[in-house]
Amino acid sequence: xxxxMLIHHDEAALAAAPQQQLWQDYAAFNEALTKANGxxxxxxxPSSKAxxxxxxxxxxxxxxxxxxxxxxxLAGYFFVDAETPEDxxxxxxxxxxxxxxxxxxxxxxxxxxxxxx
Amino acid sequence: MREADEARHAAERVARDSYGRxxxxxxxxxxxxxxxxxxxxxxxxxxxxxxxIEGVPQNPDAWLLTVARRRQxxxxxxxxxxxxxxxxxxxxxxxxxxxxxDGDIPDRRLGLMFACAHPAIERGLRAPLILQTLxxxxxxxxxxxxLIPPATMGQRLVRAKTRLRDAGIPFAIPPRAEMAERLEAVxxxxxxxxxxxxxxxxxxxxxxxxxxxxxxxxxxARLLPDAPEAxxxxxxMGFAEARRPARRTADGAYVPLEAQDVALWNDSLIRQxxxxxxxxxxxxxxxxxxxxxxxxxxxxxxxxxxNDTWPAITALYAHLVRLTGSPVAQLxxxxxxAHTEGAEAALAAIAPLSDxxxxxxYQPYWATLGHLxxxxxxxxxxxxxxTVAMGLATDPAVRAYLQQKRRALPAD
Numbered sequence: 001x002x003x004x005m006l007i008h009h010d011e012a013a014l015a016a017a018p019q020q021q022l023w024q025d026y027a028a029f030n031e032a033l034t035k036a037n038g039x040x041x042x043x044x045x046p047s048s049k050a051x052x053x054x055x056x057x058x059x060x061x062x063x064x065x066x067x068x069x070x071x072x073x074l075a076g077y078f079f080v081d082a083e084t085p086e087d088x089x090x091x092x093x094x095x096x097x098x099x100x101x102x103x104x105x106x107x108x109x110x111x112x113x114x115x116x117x
Numbered sequence: 118m119r120e121a122d123e124a125r126h127a128a129e130r131v132a133r134d135s136y137g138r139x140x141x142x143x144x145x146x147x148x149x150x151x152x153x154x155x156x157x158x159x160x161x162x163x164x165x166x167x168x169x170i171e172g173v174p175q176n177p178d179a180w181l182l183t184v185a186r187r188r189q190x191x192x193x194x195x196x197x198x199x200x201x202x203x204x205x206x207x208x209x210x211x212x213x214x215x216x217x218x219d220g221d222i223p224d225r226r227l228g229l230m231f232a233c234a235h236p237a238i239e240r241g242l243r244a245p246l247i248l249q250t251l252x253x254x255x256x257x258x259x260x261x262x263x264l265i266p267p268a269t270m271g272q273r274l275v276r277a278k279t280r281l282r283d284a285g286i287p288f289a290i291p292p293r294a295e296m297a298e299r300l301e302a303v304x305x306x307x308x309x310x311x312x313x314x315x316x317x318x319x320x321x322x323x324x325x326x327x328x329x330x331x332x333x334x335x336x337x338a339r340l341l342p343d344a345p346e347a348x349x350x351x352x353x354m355g356f357a358e359a360r361r362p363a364r365r366t367a368d369g370a371y372v373p374l375e376a377q378d379v380a381l382w383n384d385s386l387i388r389q390x391x392x393x394x395x396x397x398x399x400x401x402x403x404x405x406x407x408x409x410x411x412x413x414x415x416x417x418x419x420x421x422x423x424n425d426t427w428p429a430i431t432a433l434y435a436h437l438v439r440l441t442g443s444p445v446a447q448l449x450x451x452x453x454x455a456h457t458e459g460a461e462a463a464l465a466a467i468a469p470l471s472d473x474x475x476x477x478x479y480q481p482y483w484a485t486l487g488h489l490x491x492x493x494x495x496x497x498x499x500x501x502x503x504t505v506a507m508g509l510a511t512d513p514a515v516r517a518y519l520q521q522k523r524r525a526l527p528a529d
Contacts, residue, residue: 025508025516031501032508036478084241087478089264093511 002081002108003088009075009101011046017100025096032094033078041078072101079108124168127177135178135222137251141229142222143185145288147193148232150250150278156188157181178222226251227340228288230333234302235286242277243306244313249274252329262313262326300341304350304406307333311354327361330354338393348397349407355390356413359383371518379420387417408437412449427456444473445481452485460493480509484519496526 014022034040047066054061066073075097082088085105092103136157143153160181174180233246245263248254260270280286291299311330331354338347363377372378394410403411412433415426434450437443447470455463467486476482487502503523510516 024520028504028507028516028520030508031504032478032483032506035483035505036509086241086264090511093264094509 001083001085001088002079003091004106004108005041005078005080005088005092005095006074006104006106007041007076007078007095007097007101008072008104009097010072011075014075014097014100022096022100029094029096033080037078037080037091039079041076043076044074047073047075075101121169124165124173127164127168127173135181136253137226137229138222138224139178139182139185140250140253141225141288142182143189144250145225145228147189148282148286148288150281151275152189152192153185154250156185156192159188160185182222224340225288226336227290230303230306230337231291231299232281232286232288234299234306235281236299236302237280237284237286238277239273240302240305242273243302244309245270245274246277247306247333248310248326248329251333300344300346301404303337304334304346307337308350308354308406311357327354327358331358343400345397345400345402346404346406348393348400349404349410352390352393352397352410353406353413355386355393356410356417359386359390359417365514369514371512371514373518374416374420377420382417390414403436403440405437405441408433408440412437427453431457444470444476445479448476448479448482448485452489455489455492460489463489464493478509480506480511480515483509487519487522491522491526499523499526 030040050064050066052063052065052067054063078095080088080091082091088105092098092105095103097103139157140150140153143156144150147153163184164177164181168174229250230247233250234243238246241263245259248259248262249256256271256274257267259274260267263270265273281288290296307330310333311327313326313330331351334347334351334354338344338351341347359382360374360377362383363379363381364372366372390410391414394407394414397407397410412430415430415433418424419426419430431450431453434446434453437446438450448467451463451466451470454466464486467489470476470482483502483506487499487506490496490499490502500523503519503526507516507519507523510519
């Protein structure tokens with residue numbers, strides 16, 4: 001099963017973390033992700049640089065900032081191919097961001113045979 | 118108030134000592150685990166209400182069993198299905214045949230364990246099922262140990278129990294022809310419980326899981342005295358448990374086997390493990406657990422006496438590889454080879470594993486690879502492998518240890 005792992009950061013907690021250790025851990029995590037899983041992850045710019053777009057009737061709203069104004073914001077993502085949900089949880093535990101935020105595990109939708117419904 | 122405390126203590130004592138025994142007995146005929154647990158739960162609740170007033174009965178087990186059986190009969194009657202008549206009659210027959218409520222309750226736990234580890238039950242759910250039915254763990258604690266959301270674990274356990282009831286799986290010791298394979302599944306489940314108390318060492322509350330697994334292993338060895346593998350598992354867990362106090366420094370740093378202070382090892386556990394292993398060897402036939410226990414015994418002997426037991430360890434791992442074909446056994450065999458034939462020979466032995474997908478996300482594979490490359494003087498390869506091992510570590514103490522090893526690599 002393919003899972004998308006969404007990294008949500010508490011940006012303040014992350015800024016307060018010991019930076020050198022954090023980035024060393026992240027370098028090791030990315031190396032493991034590439035070697036063991038086949039692809040590395042994507043890191044996003046902070047949520048303050050986000051733009052949110054909505055179409056309502058014929059009006060287009062373009063707003064500064066992220067979709068939801070929450071303490072923990074989407075900060076990056078990676079994919080894993082895991083045989084069991086428990087394996088996906090192990091990857092979430094390995095991600096250094098799990099110590100400063102949350103990792104949301106989302107199975108990738110597989111369209112049923114016969115096409116989209 | 119004193120009586121209330123006494124009643125609660127008596128109920129708690131019975132819960133610990135006899136919960137599994139009573140669940141096993143109540144479900145043996147009906148195969149209805151959820152019903153047995155409900156009935157027993159109600160019986161415990163009744164006991165807590167009545168015992169403080171009337172005093173704790175002389176045989177609390179028998180008292181609880183009588184109340185639980187009455188509840189069980191009520192459940193069946195309430196359900197009122199056609200199927201209900203048959204188990205009720207069987208329950209009555211059971212009662213008559215075994216002489217009512219005063220005698221010892223027959224021990225049906227073995228049959229229950231074989232049912233929980235039945236091939237029809239998903240492998241990953243066997244250990245959780247044993248924890249719940251034999252030891253009375255709740256779904257929340259089991260979920261925490263197995264890193265599964267509590268609601269999901271609860272649903273899976275309910276589904277598994279329904280399956281046991283409806284699929285006609287006997288709560289019994291399997292026939293001789295199926296015994297070896299079925300026992301292996303039971304032992305694997307018990308070892309999985311032990312693993313929860315071992316690898317997740319840094320987290321609170323997991324050590325008790327290791328204790329429960331050892332207790333279950335000892336129960337199995339007692340109920341199946343002719344099975345060397347049950348004794349092998351008891352010995353294997355005993356050796357691991359004996360070393361627990363030496364696995365971390367006072368400030369939580371990881372200490373590998375070679376650097377452990379043997380004065381911290383638990384001598385009496387080592388003695389018990391060696392006894393269990395000797396007893397297993399006396400019965401015969403080497404299985405996986407007996408071999409792994411022998412390997413641990415050789416490690417312990419080497420560290421305690423200074424005698425070189427690596428040739429024996431290498432030979433035992435080679436045997437284990439032939440027996441199981443397991444890549445983990447292959448990995449350990451290669452690591453042992455480094456001590457008898459050198460790092461290059463070990464790297465050659467490990468090479469075929471680089472194609473094994475399971476090994477790619479297995480932290481000890483990369484840690485071993487890094488260690489062997491470092492020893493062979495391949496600095497760049499060692500650095501890379503140790504980095505991947507760090508990234509795969511879920512235990513912060515292990516990650517810090519690997520980082521320290523990586524830092525100790527000679528400069529280019």
